[in-house]
Amino acid sequence: MSVATPHRLPASCLADCAETAAQIDRVEVIPWSGLEPVARSRWEKLRATQPEFKTPFFSLAFFDAVQASRGDVLVAVMRQNNTIVGFLPFHRIGRVAWPAGRYFNDAHNVLMHPGTRLDWSWLLKQCDVKAYDFHALVGSISHVPTDSFQGYTQSFNAQIGSNSSAFLVDLEREHSTIRRQEQKTRKMARELGPLSVEIDCRDSDLLSQTIDWKRAQYRRTNILDLFMPDWTREMMRQLHRGFGADEPTRGLLSVLRAGDTVVAAHYGMIENDLLHYWFPTYAVEYSRYSPGTALFKEIVRKADRHGIRCIDMGYGEQPYKRKQTDTITTVAHGCVTGSTVYRNLRAIRLTATSVVKQFPMKGPLKRMLRMVKPDAGISKLG
The missing domain is CATH 3.40.630 (Aminopeptidase)
Known part of the structure; x- marks a missing residue:
C-alpha cells in the first residue's frame, strides 16, 4: 500500500492556471436550480483544473440530486468583472455554511483555479454566514487560512x-x-x-x-x-x-x-x-x-x-478499506470563520468525540445512547 504525496500539477497546467487565476471581486448567491447553462459549462472547465475534482462529488449531477431531494442548495457564484472564476455550493443552516449534501458529501472545496485569490472573511459576509464548516476538504488548500484546519483523516482508493x-x-x-x-x-x-x-x-x-x-x-x-x-x-x-x-x-x-x-x-x-x-x-x-x-x-x-480504473473508498478508517485498496491520501476537516467562539466550540466537540472513541466501554455506551436517543447526531444530516 502506498501513501500518496500532495499532488503537484504539471508545469503546463500551472502556466494555464497562472493565466486564469483571478482576484474575486463579486459574489452572487443563488439557488442551485438557478444555475444557467453557461455557468454549468464554466463549472466543468474549472473542475478540470485540479485532479482531485475528478470525484463524482464535484459533478453537477450530484448537486442536482441533492437539490432535487432537499431543495435548499445554494451556490456562491464568484466573478472577476463578468467572468465566473469560482463556485461554492452550500446549505445555509442558521449562520453556518455546510457543504451541499452534508455528510454524504465525501469531497468538497471551492471550485476554482489553484492560486485564485480569495478573501474568506469577505466571502462569508457575501454568503450571510459566520463560518464555512468542512469535513473532507480535497484539492488545493492554499486559499484556506491555516488556523481553519482542525485535523486530517485518511482516505483510501484502489488504483486498478x-x-x-x-x-x-x-x-x-x-x-x-x-x-x-x-x-x-x-x-x-x-x-x-x-x-x-x-x-x-x-x-x-x-x-x-x-x-x-x-x-x-x-x-x-x-x-x-x-x-x-x-x-x-x-x-x-x-x-x-x-x-x-x-x-x-x-x-x-x-x-x-x-x-x-x-x-x-x-x-x-x-x-x-x-x-x-x-x-x-x-x-x-x-x-x-x-x-x-x-x-x-x-x-x-x-x-x-x-x-x-479507480475505486475510491473515501475517507474514514474502517478496516475493510485498508484491505481493499493500495493508496492512501488525506482529507482535511475544520472551519473557516472569524468567530473564535465558533472555532473553539467546534474544537471542544472534536476533542470530546476523540475521548469517547478511546474509552474502553465505548461499545456499551453507544448501545445505551442509541436506545435512549436513536437520532443522536442527526444534525449532521439536517
Missing part, C-alpha cells in the same frame, strides 16, 4: 489501472483476508447455488432493499442511521434514475446472487472511469461467507470491461 486481474493478484498477495475469500466464495456457491454478479442493476426495488440492509446494519452496530431523513433516500433514488443519457455521473447498484438469492449489494456513484465505493452491504444471515468481500472482488474482476 488498465489491468484489474493484476491488481487483484497484488491485493491477494498483500492481504490474506482477500486471498482466503475464494474458499468462502466457493463454499457459498456449493451451499446456496451458482453465483452471478450484476454490476449495473437498474431494479429500484433492489435499491430499496440495499438501503434497508444498510439501515439494519447501522442499528446492529449502534451507528447513526444515515438514511433516517427522507431526503437521503430520495437522493439515492435520484442518482440511480440518472439525469439524462448524456450525464456521465449516476448511481451504480451492483448485486451478487447465489442462485436466485441476492446475498450482497453495493451502491455507489460512477463517473467516467472512477467508481466511488459508497454503501456496501449484505444479507446478514449469510455473513459466514463474507459476501460483501466476494462482491467487491467481482467488481474488481469486471472493472476492465466496465471501464473502471
